[in-house]
Amino acid sequence: MARNGVERAVDVRDLSLTFQTADGPVYALSQVNLEVKAGDFVSFIGPSGCGKTTLMRVIADLEQPTGGNITVNGVSPQEARLARAYGYVFQAPALYPWRSIERNVALPLEIMGLGREERRERARKYLELVNLTGFDKKYPWQLSGGMQQRASIARALCFDPDLLLMDEPFGALDEIVRDHLNEQLLQLWDKTGKTVVFVTHSIPEAVFLSTHIVVMSPRPGRIIDIIESPLPRERPLDIRESPEFLEVAQRVREGLRAGHSYDE
Amino acid sequence: MTSEVARIEPLPAAARPGLLSAFWQGRTGPVLVVALAMVALWYAGAVWLNSPWQYDVFQRQDVEWTTTDLVRETLNQDRPVLPAPHQVLAEMQKTILEVAPDSRRSLIYHSWVTLSSTLLGFAIGSLLGILLAVGIVYVKALEKSLMPWVIASQTIPILAIAPMVVVVLGSIGLRGLIPKAVISTYLSFFPVTIGMVKGLRSPDPLQLDLMRTYSASRWQTFWKLRWPSSVPFLFTSLKVGIAISLVGAIVGELPTGAQAGLGARLLAGSYYGQTVQIWSALFTAAFIAALLVALVSLVERLVLKRMGVKP
Numbered sequence: 001m002a003r004n005g006v007e008r009a010v011d012v013r014d015l016s017l018t019f020q021t022a023d024g025p026v027y028a029l030s031q032v033n034l035e036v037k038a039g040d041f042v043s044f045i046g047p048s049g050c051g052k053t054t055l056m057r058v059i060a061d062l063e064q065p066t067g068g069n070i071t072v073n074g075v076s077p078q079e080a081r082l083a084r085a086y087g088y089v090f091q092a093p094a095l096y097p098w099r100s101i102e103r104n105v106a107l108p109l110e111i112m113g114l115g116r117e118e119r120r121e122r123a124r125k126y127l128e129l130v131n132l133t134g135f136d137k138k139y140p141w142q143l144s145g146g147m148q149q150r151a152s153i154a155r156a157l158c159f160d161p162d163l164l165l166m167d168e169p170f171g172a173l174d175e176i177v178r179d180h181l182n183e184q185l186l187q188l189w190d191k192t193g194k195t196v197v198f199v200t201h202s203i204p205e206a207v208f209l210s211t212h213i214v215v216m217s218p219r220p221g222r223i224i225d226i227i228e229s230p231l232p233r234e235r236p237l238d239i240r241e242s243p244e245f246l247e248v249a250q251r252v253r254e255g256l257r258a259g260h261s262y263d264e
Numbered sequence: 265m266t267s268e269v270a271r272i273e274p275l276p277a278a279a280r281p282g283l284l285s286a287f288w289q290g291r292t293g294p295v296l297v298v299a300l301a302m303v304a305l306w307y308a309g310a311v312w313l314n315s316p317w318q319y320d321v322f323q324r325q326d327v328e329w330t331t332t333d334l335v336r337e338t339l340n341q342d343r344p345v346l347p348a349p350h351q352v353l354a355e356m357q358k359t360i361l362e363v364a365p366d367s368r369r370s371l372i373y374h375s376w377v378t379l380s381s382t383l384l385g386f387a388i389g390s391l392l393g394i395l396l397a398v399g400i401v402y403v404k405a406l407e408k409s410l411m412p413w414v415i416a417s418q419t420i421p422i423l424a425i426a427p428m429v430v431v432v433l434g435s436i437g438l439r440g441l442i443p444k445a446v447i448s449t450y451l452s453f454f455p456v457t458i459g460m461v462k463g464l465r466s467p468d469p470l471q472l473d474l475m476r477t478y479s480a481s482r483w484q485t486f487w488k489l490r491w492p493s494s495v496p497f498l499f500t501s502l503k504v505g506i507a508i509s510l511v512g513a514i515v516g517e518l519p520t521g522a523q524a525g526l527g528a529r530l531l532a533g534s535y536y537g538q539t540v541q542i543w544s545a546l547f548t549a550a551f552i553a554a555l556l557v558a559l560v561s562l563v564e565r566l567v568l569k570r571m572g573v574k575p
Contacts, residue, residue, distance in 0.1 A: 062473055081479055088477040094470040098492045098571035107488065111478045139572035 027220030051221020087156030217259025385448020393456025444516035459501030463494025
């Protein structure tokens with residue numbers, strides 16, 4: 001499962017990040033320790049302001065930590081970014097409106113300097129993977145929100161990174177579309193064997209998708225519990241009615257509540 | 265959804281808009297009414313402004329006159345204060361259609377002289393505007409050092425600058441087209457700089473982060489993100505820029521005693537009290553400006569369509 005012989009996709013030790021603002025320092029992350037093994041599906045869950053997106057952005061080298069150590073695929077986040085080790089899926093699809101869906105998906109390949117034929121071939125392949133075959137010539141505005149987000153997932157996958165970072169990718173979508181995409185994402189993860197780090201604030205989503213659930217709490221942003229899911233890799237939607245599922249969800253909820261009471 | 269559910273019943277015949285109401289609810293009706301009102305106002309103004317001179321004429325000739333005579337005469341004076349629309353049209357027809365286009369009496373000849381420096385100045389001004397904007401967006405120091413000058417340049421009246429540009433460039437041997445184009449450039453670079461600074465900064469943070477996750481170079485971020493994002497802003501600026509390029513070219517012809525161009529035509533008209541000539545030159549300039557802006561709009565539509573922008 002692990003590539004390059006690296007067992008740990010992400011290794012975080014005593015990580016802190018403090019933003020200096022006009023109103024004084026904001027402790028976005030404090031003493032965070034986390035280990036993500038290659039092939040894991042790890043979710044960060046917590047209320048707004050708990051630093052889950054910030055932690056993800058530190059992994060992606062979009063924010064700089066002010067303390068502690070972090071490695072991604074065994075190297076620094078910057079080296080990992082320069083090596084194009086991860087694909088990032090944002091809260092919004094962030095498709096470029098002047099590019100067709102195919103050319104949007106091929107954007108990273110274009111930046112990496114692949115030839116036209118290979119770009120087209122790979123874009124088509126990954127559009128098929130997210131069930132968007134036949135939409136390659138359409139422009140983003142011609143697609144629904146869910147389809148746009150699927151296209152952005154194809155874009156993150158098309159250069160075949162080991163690590164997929166997803167920041168509340170389905171947050172803006174309705175429940176039905178969300179269920180559907182969650183199922184597809186699990187199949188994708190199963191098929192490709194990638195490591196996924198996923199940010200959400202939905203308990204059922206976190207429990208349904210993850211092998212490990214990281215419960216976070218705000219002010220200062222920190223990890224209060226890491227739950228290893230007992231659920232099997234193969235998960236139909238109705239696993240959400242099973243006692244094991246409800247038990248994990250209950251533990252997540254308790255964790256969140258404990259973190260919240262610290263606040264009052 | 266089946267087609268039976270989705271089918272929309274056609275409107276009953278009575279509810280369909282008639283020809284007359286379509287005329288009023290569409291654009292044709294209002295546009296026509298406004299145009300007619302302006303022409304009527306113009307005629308009324310011509311009668312009013314030209315009548316004092318006409319009273320004198322009647323008095324000197326010692327003739328009986330009626331209101332009909334007054335109206336007819338005020339609208340057909342040789343050197344009216346305000347020429348009537350039909351006089352301007354007749355002059356334009358004569359100087360555009362009837363005179364040979366290479367004659368000094370042809371408005372086509374004068375228009376071409378002005379248009380050539382307009383287009384040259386517009387091209388240089390747009391390029392300069394884009395380059396300045398790129399510099400301002402990419403180099404922090406340039407924003408602080410250059411932007412005040414860019415703005416200050418536009419606070420000086422162009423009528424004050426134009427003669428100096430002509431004199432300075434004339435002293436180094438540049439006459440004719442170039443000084444006028446420089447004045448057009450001076451006016452037209454500004455809206456392009458301002459528009460493009462905004463346009464190049466218009467990508468949202470997520471779109472920029474995305475480029476960073478791919479470790480894209482600055483050059484790639486520019487060509488694949490900032491530049492395409494700025495295209496709608498560019499065209500808005502170009503429409504303003506091309507219209508004021510024409511103004512610049514005309515203004516550039518005024519202080520130089522230029523022999524040719526719409527500006528020269530305006531100046532000659534005012535020397536000799538040829539108001540009809542002035543107005544026909546003015547209208548020709550307005551017509552050319554409208555044509556140029558329409559041309560830029562057409563290119564804009566084609567480009568945005570190619571870029572797949574939602575119609």
